[in-house]
Amino acid sequence: MKPEVTLTEWAERYILARDLSDFYVRDVRRVIGWFVAWNIEQRLDHLTDDHLNQWAKQLKREGKNPKTIKMRLSTVKSVWRDAFMAGECQTEPRRVVKIKCPRSMPVAWTHEELRRLLDAAATVPLWFKRTGIRKAAFWRAFILVAYDSALRLNDLESLRREQIQTGGRIIITQHKTGTLHSVRLRPETLAAIKQLEPWDAPGRGDVIFWWGAGRSEFFRQFRRLLLSAGLTSSYGLTRRLRRSSATAAEAVQPGIASLHLGHSPESGNLAHRHYLDPRLLPERVTTPPPLVEAFQKPVAMIGFDPTETTEIVI
Numbered sequence: 001m002k003p004e005v006t007l008t009e010w011a012e013r014y015i016l017a018r019d020l021s022d023f024y025v026r027d028v029r030r031v032i033g034w035f036v037a038w039n040i041e042q043r044l045d046h047l048t049d050d051h052l053n054q055w056a057k058q059l060k061r062e063g064k065n066p067k068t069i070k071m072r073l074s075t076v077k078s079v080w081r082d083a084f085m086a087g088e089c090q091t092e093p094r095r096v097v098k099i100k101c102p103r104s105m106p107v108a109w110t111h112e113e114l115r116r117l118l119d120a121a122a123t124v125p126l127w128f129k130r131t132g133i134r135k136a137a138f139w140r141a142f143i144l145v146a147y148d149s150a151l152r153l154n155d156l157e158s159l160r161r162e163q164i165q166t167g168g169r170i171i172i173t174q175h176k177t178g179t180l181h182s183v184r185l186r187p188e189t190l191a192a193i194k195q196l197e198p199w200d201a202p203g204r205g206d207v208i209f210w211w212g213a214g215r216s217e218f219f220r221q222f223r224r225l226l227l228s229a230g231l232t233s234s235y236g237l238t239r240r241l242r243r244s245s246a247t248a249a250e251a252v253q254p255g256i257a258s259l260h261l262g263h264s265p266e267s268g269n270l271a272h273r274h275y276l277d278p279r280l281l282p283e284r285v286t287t288p289p290p291l292v293e294a295f296q297k298p299v300a301m302i303g304f305d306p307t308e309t310t311e312i313v314i
Helices: 006-017 023-041 049-061 066-085 112-123 135-149 187-194 215-228 237-252 256-259 270-274
Strands: 168-174 178-183
Touching: 006 023, 006 066, 023 049, 023 066, 049 066, 112 135, 112 215, 135 178, 135 187, 135 215, 135 237, 215 237, 237 256, 256 270
Parallel strands: none
Antiparallel strands: 168 178
């Protein structure tokens, strides 16, 4: 008799069979753990749509963000459906509630706000213990490279000096999509990178933005920098830089944002939906030309005698 497989057990097989980032692996384990803690019964053959629907209602009662609820349901469904496709259970998620998530407007920083961020970076004291790099120099270079390139954090933290070609051009294989992407850094950005000495710190390996303290500490220090600049961002700290770069590029050259972000041609209007802040883009005329010239007497009134009675036949 085939032993019954639990959701937790299959989640580990799901992770093992995929090339996932450490953060996504962590999220999968967390979500499955939260669901199992609430549902208790986690054998895949006993799992039903009602379990997920009831969990969704519970999360809603707890005041969770609709995006959070949708993400958690999607994670459980993905693991469950993967087990079904592998023949480990007889059912798959079919009638799970669809969570409506209001689409929020992308928010970018203005040039004035970005300059305040650079000014705040210049005042950061001390050095990093692991590398001996001045913190002020690190954050200035990071902000400038992120703004010039609009690269994702995974790609920024893996950049090496040897990848920088003459003129500041960099060609990388994007971590998320696996596609080639070309960016160019300005001379002042290259000068900021040169300040990130010493380069021979143990474990650095010529990585420009090598960080040995973990992502949590990175975000904690970056959030502190934002607060000192009078800026706030509750989610997507480095994504806000990416949005700011894309919005600024689109404002100068309409239609360039997708190429600047490294999106594939099949991505459609992904840039407009998730990256471009419409408040910072120049207004584009969408009103058609007038049919009636200003101050022109309406055609229907020409030759009209209010004393006459006219029968209109339709």
